[in-house]
Amino acid sequence: MHHPVLLDQVMDRLMVRSGGRYIDATFGEGGHSQEILRRGGIVLGIDLDPDQVKRAINQKILHQFGDSLKLVKGNFAEIDKIAVNNQFFMVDGVIFDLGLSMGQLENSGRGFSYKKTNEVLDMRLDPDQTLTALELIKKTSVEELENIFSRFGEEVNSRKIALSIVRLRKKIACVGDLILAIDQALGYSSQKTYARVFQALRIVVNNELENLKKGLQRALKLVKKGGRIVVISFQSLEDRIVKKFIRDNQLILIDKKPISGLFSYERSAKLRTILV
Ligand SMILES: C[S@@+](CC[C@H](N)C(=O)[O-])C[C@H]1O[C@@H](n2cnc3c(N)ncnc32)[C@H](O)[C@@H]1O
Missing domain, CATH: 1.10.150.170 (Putative methyltransferase TM0872, insert domain)
Structure with a gap:
C-alpha cells in the first residue's frame, strides 16, 4: 500500500473519528483511505482511473474493512451525484489529493x-x-x-x-x-x-482544472458544518483555483499558511484545510 504525501498532517486536519464519514475524492492507491479506515472512519472512495479501483478491489488488504469502504469509479467533478447515489451524505470531511499517483506515473x-x-x-x-x-x-x-x-x-x-x-x-x-x-x-x-x-x-x-472547480464547489454542499475539506495541490494553477474557491465562498482556513511537503519527482505539495 502506498504511503501518501503528508499522511499524518491530513489525518490530523480531517480530525478522523470512529464512525465519522469521509469522502476520499482521489482514492489512488488507497493510502489516505486506508488510514481513515484504520482509525474507524467510514469511507467513500472515488477515482477516475478504473485501474486504480480494480487494483484496490483485488487487494486483500482492504477486505478487512468490509462495509466501511465503498469504492466507485467516477469523476470528483460529480462528487455530489456520486455521494447521493451511494447514500453518502452529509459527511465529516473530504480529501482531494490532486494529480497522479506514483503507480500511474511509473x-x-x-x-x-x-x-x-x-x-x-x-x-x-x-x-x-x-x-x-x-x-x-x-x-x-x-x-x-x-x-x-x-x-x-x-x-x-x-x-x-x-x-x-x-x-x-x-x-x-x-x-x-x-x-x-x-x-x-x-x-x-x-x-x-x-x-x-x-x-x-x-x-x-x-479537463483537470474544470473538474477541480466543480469538485470543490460541489463538495461544499456535502460537508457538515464544522467538517473539513482538505486539498493537496502540486502546481500553481491548482493552487489558484483552491485560493479563489476559498475567497469566493468566504471560507476559513485551519492553517494560516499551507503545509508544504516534498513529493517524488521533486514536486512540492501544498496542503490546505478548509473549515466548513
Ligand atoms: C495523487 S493520487 C492520490 C493518491 C492517494 N491519496 C493515495 O493515498 O494513494 C491522485 C488520484 O486522483 C485520481 N484523479 C484525478 N482526477 C480525478 C477526478 N477528476 N476524479 C476522481 N479521481 C481523480 C487519479 O486517478 C489518482 O489516482
Whole structure:
C-alpha cells in the first residue's frame, strides 16, 4: 500500500473519528483511505482511473474493512451525484489529493511521465473519454498548442515548442518522439520544460482544472458544518483555483499558511484545510 504525501498532517486536519464519514475524492492507491479506515472512519472512495479501483478491489488488504469502504469509479467533478447515489451524505470531511499517483506515473503505460520514452502518448485517466494526448497533438493548430503550453504549463518557450511539434507531428507516436520535438525546439534538453509540456497536455486531456472547480464547489454542499475539506495541490494553477474557491465562498482556513511537503519527482505539495 502506498504511503501518501503528508499522511499524518491530513489525518490530523480531517480530525478522523470512529464512525465519522469521509469522502476520499482521489482514492489512488488507497493510502489516505486506508488510514481513515484504520482509525474507524467510514469511507467513500472515488477515482477516475478504473485501474486504480480494480487494483484496490483485488487487494486483500482492504477486505478487512468490509462495509466501511465503498469504492466507485467516477469523476470528483460529480462528487455530489456520486455521494447521493451511494447514500453518502452529509459527511465529516473530504480529501482531494490532486494529480497522479506514483503507480500511474511509473506503471500505467499511458505516457504520463516524460521518463517513459517508449510509452504511447495517451494520458487519459479515464479510458471512456475520447481525446488522447496524441490526438490533441495531431489535431491542434500551432496557435492553440502554444496557448495550451503557456496557459497550462506556464512555459516560456511555448511558441517554439508548438512549431516544432507541428513540424514533426507525423512522426510523433510515443513519449520519446515528443521529447525529441521539444529538444529540437529548444536546442538543448530540459527536464523542467518536459514536465511543463506534459503537465499542460495532461490538464487538457483530462479537463483537470474544470473538474477541480466543480469538485470543490460541489463538495461544499456535502460537508457538515464544522467538517473539513482538505486539498493537496502540486502546481500553481491548482493552487489558484483552491485560493479563489476559498475567497469566493468566504471560507476559513485551519492553517494560516499551507503545509508544504516534498513529493517524488521533486514536486512540492501544498496542503490546505478548509473549515466548513
Ligand atoms: C495523487 S493520487 C492520490 C493518491 C492517494 N491519496 C493515495 O493515498 O494513494 C491522485 C488520484 O486522483 C485520481 N484523479 C484525478 N482526477 C480525478 C477526478 N477528476 N476524479 C476522481 N479521481 C481523480 C487519479 O486517478 C489518482 O489516482
